[in-house]
Amino acid sequence: MRADARRNYERLLTEAGAAFGEKGTEASLEDIAKAAGVGVGTLYRHFPTRQDLILAVLRDRFEAMAATARDLTFDDPGRALRAWLLAQLHHITATRGLTAELAVAVNNPESPLHGQCEALFSVSADLLAKAKETGAVRPDLTQPDLATIVHGIAWSCESDPVRQERLLDLFLEGVLV
């Protein structure tokens, strides 16, 4: 790839992330191109469809999430699991505007991002298995349960991390006495 092409690609990705975060996935692609200082033609050559652009932005975010996962410490399995779920919440919130797309990627095996999801799933699955071994969580809990509820919580109070954390704890601890 030519140097100018790579440069434009990066700038488009940056501006797209900002625009999607501000205005949601319906942000004008012409505006994104303008913000990146290129013509629409260039945008469409790099990202033939809006979906391609969205996916490219998400791919970046997945990297960040995978990095977080690698840095997790594994003292108490129950606490480790909670920490990981909380980290996911923060990442999803940082991906404001794309939460719905993220959820599609997670739930739909057809998604081109599903492969990257798998890596994160396996982190969840490992932590979950450890937590089950030590009896920290109920044995019928599954990794998809966790993925789904985390996305549900992240989406339903997208702009309020405090409430997200509260709902996560309610979920973990239960509501019925």
Next chain:
Amino acid sequence: MRADARRNYERLLTEAGAAFGEKGTEASLEDIAKAAGVGVGTLYRHFPTRQDLILAVLRDRFEAMAATARDLTFDDPGRALRAWLLAQLHHITATRGLTAELAVAVNNPESPLHGQCEALFSVSADLLAKAKETGAVRPDLTQPDLATIVHGIAWSCESDPVRQERLLDLFLEGVLV
């Protein structure tokens, strides 16, 4: 309101509900007008903005939900609360495509639908108070907690009522042992 106007209004509402359910809130308004057998002008006179149309559709759904609430039986408070949350899940699922709008109405006091939400909130609040009295739920649980988690669950597995019910029960019972 003239008879023909009322007729067109109703038909537009019906078609809009169908279109939003099928294609989401971005469904073409011209298509909706066509499906209802009227010109776009008529659609825009009745519903000056897309938002107005969405809100009108939701208003209908709220009525249905309020009716469900009135029919609730109040034997065991814990069970009654669960039944009400489950009923909400079903209604939100039936409002497929508008879940996000619904959540906005619930969370944003500025929304023109917030008034109708209040009626439903008070049902939740009553059931919640009763459940607390009998010690069926933890005392720090709030009505907004419930509203938010229900929407999160409904949204995160929009098309799978079985998983919705499972997640609701996980939430109620808790995950940590």
Next chain:
DNA sequence: GCATAAGCGGAGGCAGCCTCCGTATATTTA
């Protein structure tokens, strides 16, 4: 039946989507 208030509908201006292709520039080669 007529007058008129109320309602209808689609033409048209505008914005954003996406394609296409002439122009410009990075890279390779001699």
Next chain:
DNA sequence: TAAATATACGGAGGCTGCCTCCGCTTATGC
């Protein structure tokens, strides 16, 4: 270093959907 060429750029233009405006139509009251 300069020519050759592969690669990339960018915006004009066709298209679709949004929304407004206003001349035409029709229900309703007298």
